[in-house]
Amino acid sequence: MALNRENILIVDDDVHILELIQRHLKALNYHTYKAISVKEAITILQDKAIDLLITDLRMPGVDGLELVKYVSEHFPHIPKLVVTGYPSIDGALDALKSGAMEYMTKPFTKEELKKAVLNALKDKPKKKQVVSNVAKDNKAYGELIGKSKALKKVTDVIERVKNNKATVFITGESGTGKELVARSIHYMGKYATAPFVAVNCGAIPENLLESELFGYAKGAFTGADTQRDGFFQAAHRGTIFLDEIGNASLATQLRLLRVLQEKEITRVGSQKVEYVDVRVIAATNVNLKDLIAKGRFREDLFYRLTVVELEVPPLRARLEDVAVLAQTFLFKYGVEFKDRLIPITEDALAALERYTWPGNIRELENVIQRAVIMCHKQITIADLPEHLKYTIDFPEDNQELLPLKTVERNYILKVLEFTKNNKTQAAKILQIDRKTLSEKIK
Template identity: 80%
Template sequence: MELNRENILIVDDDVHILELIQRHLQALNYHTYKAVSVKEAIAILQDKTIDLLITDLKMPGVDGLELVKYVSDHFPKIPKLVVTGYPSIDGALGAMKSGAIEYVTKPFTKEELKNAVSNALVNKPKKSPVLATKKVEEATYGEIIGQSKAIKKVIDVINRVKDNKATVFVTGESGTGKELVARSIHYMGKYRTAPFIAVNCGAIPENLLESELFGYAKGAFTGADEKRDGFFQAANKGTIFLDEIGNASLATQLRLLRVLQEKEVVRVGSQKVEPIDVRVIAATNLNLKDLIASGRFREDLYYRLTVVEFEVPPLRHRKEDILLLTKKFLLKYGVEFKDNLISITQEAVDALERYEWPGNIRELENTIQRAVIMCDKQVTIGDLPEQLKYNIDFPENEQSELLPLKIIEKNHILKVLEATNNNKTKAAKILQIDRKTLTEKIKKYT
């Protein structure tokens, strides 16, 4: 009898139910694969082309709902049919919300299974309504985008310091947007027409940082053929932003302390004092108190820098802003790379909002940039990196790597051969295959 094109994967920890469903489906001319656990099912999904997933919900260890979520992200085109002996409204809603198309309760008839399978195959997952990339000006403050409580607290501090020249110290993880905060303090205040100079102290070699910050006199060192201004002179009357201040040497810290205390600078190689009128905003992703304890940062400088101190929250603490930031990056890179407006599906947004973003806004921007390049006119979950998709946390006894079937088979054959001291007759008996088949598999895998 000729089989239909569809390959159906059946997942249930009850072997009798597995065989029952398999018999029904084979009688309907479907080709089937069986798995008794979620882990085994994922191995099959990674190795075979599957057209429909049928899974039980209640299974030991990892349940079927986790599998439905996983398949929705990693194999979004595969329809999902849930079969369970524990029917409930919450269970049905949870399964449907996670991506299941059909929901059938045990016991069921062959006709009920047939209808559910037919409906699932016909009603394959469709793209959810598109979220238009509307403008986000209403949620913008300077260069900051967001409406979350966490970012509103930051904006409140900015409003309190923007019109005075108090020294500001900004902390936060890498990629949270500390420089954007510094720019907003400057450009949203009354000194916006004055210079804003951003300096990454970690990117300038230690032996050059002093001369770059404070300038140098003619003849100060080999190659100093003329007097030159530093970043502080360039920022006079305005704002200087010192990023990664924790990387500055102790000698540079001492010079910076003089600037903050006396409002004056001395060029490298000079004794002449020059008055300076600069607002200093410093930032770091390091713990300066730890550096002070280890003797790598001056305590007196720390207290001079932290007149006003606040933290820029990590993206995982302001997930309400992810969609707004995503729209901004979609517009930016859609125009840059495609000369077009790029939209995004709800499934992709859900994945973005679920992820913890260790690299914060910088990581989100890079992710959207890549997705825009990889997509056509719409970013789908398939355009996102694997780490953003739903992953299953297996119990400790199931934490081994998920492998394709052919790798699992190879490893098991080699393990049996090792246990039988390469006795092919004994190994074939244990594996319940004939010796000739075993010999062919050994040739294939070695």
């Protein structure tokens, strides 16, 4: 099912309520942004097209009522839905006077939320349908290849975020193409001509990651003979992709938090603050909430990285894309290996489509590359690895299925034959006492 066209911003300092509302709205097929403060919410409002604001009232610092007033003046077309755990007549009147269309008290059900959202959106003018920049054959979107519903959900989200600098957090198993998703966000949008810098945080030693990301000043450490820019300076006005973000140290995480909050960096060995205009896309194939529980990842950084969350589906969830991916890799390696444009037989392609691909797209690419090298004139079943070929689980010893009593009898006789009719030794192997064995023999 395609996403609804509306973008909903949720604002609440209670991360549990924030996630609960987001989960309900996702189940209703809405696209969501989330913020844990009014300041963060205003940044999102200024950068993205929001169709509905859902905000708590009581929050530290600037409260939700001030946000409602701000939105009423700066974004009068956005309907506002207020939720609060401290209901009062005065609070409701203040919210409604400030421009809120709906007022809900916590706790509320999914159905109550759905009704309130529909009421808030019912008078909003319908948007014109956006025609995406997807190829007419629906097989490619940027560097993403396929036509499955699972991939369509990914490209729907990319369409929403490609032309703004919202922080995007990409999750997915290893080999699913998280970097390709990040590149598609960058190169399919209006910032395509700006730099795209990919950083594998897991491949850089922990003691060097800070200087690589933020640069360093001359004399910052032994060997720092000149001032050097980091990846963030290189990505100025563009996008930086932080892959395997879970490998960053807590000190580096604190610096990243500063970048996301203030758009400022400080070189290692310097006290001078520098402004950077960078969209941050982060990715991981591990559960960061588990790292938070172990004290290895900052919770406040996690919630600032996950303004927009995007999960890349595993290949087993989009098996209908295997054929077009296989053809793409056949062409790629056919050109790379000089005029090795090899066809693939239907039975070989069928074998690829029934496999579950635990290594995802990377595994499929490796299989095709090997097959192009090893085959003669075309790729057949014989050219595929053994584990991709159809297998049958035969009953043990290739015998017919028998009643349990018969199986037990045959096995006891087999053990007695092995022990040369030594009942004591046979009982020990069978893990029963000698008396029980004698009864079974009778």
